[in-house]
Amino acid sequence: MAPSTARETIFSGIQPSGELHLGNYLGAVRNWVALQDSYRCFFCVVDYHAITQPFEPAEMPRRVRDMATDLLACGIDPARSTLFVQSAVPEHTELAWALSAVTPHGELGRMTQFKEKSEKNPDNINAGILTYPVLQAADILIYGATRVPVGEDQRQHLELAREIVRKWNARFGQTFAEPEALFSSTPKILGLDGQAKMSKSLGNTISLRENDESAWGKLRTAATDPARVRRTDPGDPDKCNIFTLHRFFSSAERQAEVRTGCTTAGIGCIDCKKWLFEGVKADLHRIRARREELLATPQAVDTILAEGARRARAVAAETMVRVRQRLGVAGPKD
Numbered sequence: 001m002a003p004s005t006a007r008e009t010i011f012s013g014i015q016p017s018g019e020l021h022l023g024n025y026l027g028a029v030r031n032w033v034a035l036q037d038s039y040r041c042f043f044c045v046v047d048y049h050a051i052t053q054p055f056e057p058a059e060m061p062r063r064v065r066d067m068a069t070d071l072l073a074c075g076i077d078p079a080r081s082t083l084f085v086q087s088a089v090p091e092h093t094e095l096a097w098a099l100s101a102v103t104p105h106g107e108l109g110r111m112t113q114f115k116e117k118s119e120k121n122p123d124n125i126n127a128g129i130l131t132y133p134v135l136q137a138a139d140i141l142i143y144g145a146t147r148v149p150v151g152e153d154q155r156q157h158l159e160l161a162r163e164i165v166r167k168w169n170a171r172f173g174q175t176f177a178e179p180e181a182l183f184s185s186t187p188k189i190l191g192l193d194g195q196a197k198m199s200k201s202l203g204n205t206i207s208l209r210e211n212d213e214s215a216w217g218k219l220r221t222a223a224t225d226p227a228r229v230r231r232t233d234p235g236d237p238d239k240c241n242i243f244t245l246h247r248f249f250s251s252a253e254r255q256a257e258v259r260t261g262c263t264t265a266g267i268g269c270i271d272c273k274k275w276l277f278e279g280v281k282a283d284l285h286r287i288r289a290r291r292e293e294l295l296a297t298p299q300a301v302d303t304i305l306a307e308g309a310r311r312a313r314a315v316a317a318e319t320m321v322r323v324r325q326r327l328g329v330a331g332p333k334d
């Protein structure tokens, strides 16, 4: 069944980092799964974005496939959403080029992520890192998406996309709507070190593919309220990342039990983490079972991605016809 076109359209992309971890899941993918019932959703594995960072070409197909498999295992439903790989829809990069003609160069250089990536990889400050937000704008606009589920760290890029739309429409006539952010009420999640954002490279997260023993090993040693040094010290759940995680995985009753137990030193941090792990485990097991189902059917993921690309391309091709007309360029002859 194709998704309804009467609903507002959203677009969101994720880099093929190989496999999902708890931070991606809680910060983005769980939200995507929930949005499927209310929006016409386009979810994309953005492989062309990934090539702006150091990478190994031979690894790319596996990274893309693993990410798509994990998204499906988490609950992205191809009957309700269009799931596809960015490079399978070449209109993304074509539109990005067209949009670059109205994108202020100075704005790109001011993007915080450009500065951070340039500092992190001073030997690889390529033009792709600079123009990355233009491709992001194209990803959104090619589907006429009016809503974009983003975290705070993407707000600046979305603002730039809106500016690109205003400049384009002023120059070439009304073509695109300004996309708006769709912020979730997700609490800010820190890594298990209680300091930095969850990230695979920092090793402060749990992979959705991790087994119970390994996942519990990481959770057991995760940072808690730093003021709670001894078992007899009362703690403050609002200063503890473990409690933040309880808000995703535990019932309201269990959260209340944690709050009382923590503030009165009635429970220890290991008890608290064992309770949390019950919820984490339930999600990991459900995702694992679905992944195994997918992997048991040869070609299942490839078929879903091919159908997603076909659907996405039908929409993207229509947009590009309008864009080329506005520009007065011919485009391909069929």
Ligand code: SF4
Pocket (backbone or CB within 6 Å): 224, 225, 228, 235, 236, 237, 240, 241, 242, 243, 258, 261, 262, 263, 267, 268, 269, 270, 272, 273
């Ligand atoms: Fe954090 Fe739970 Fe320990 Fe309180 S009891 S400090 S909420 S881990």
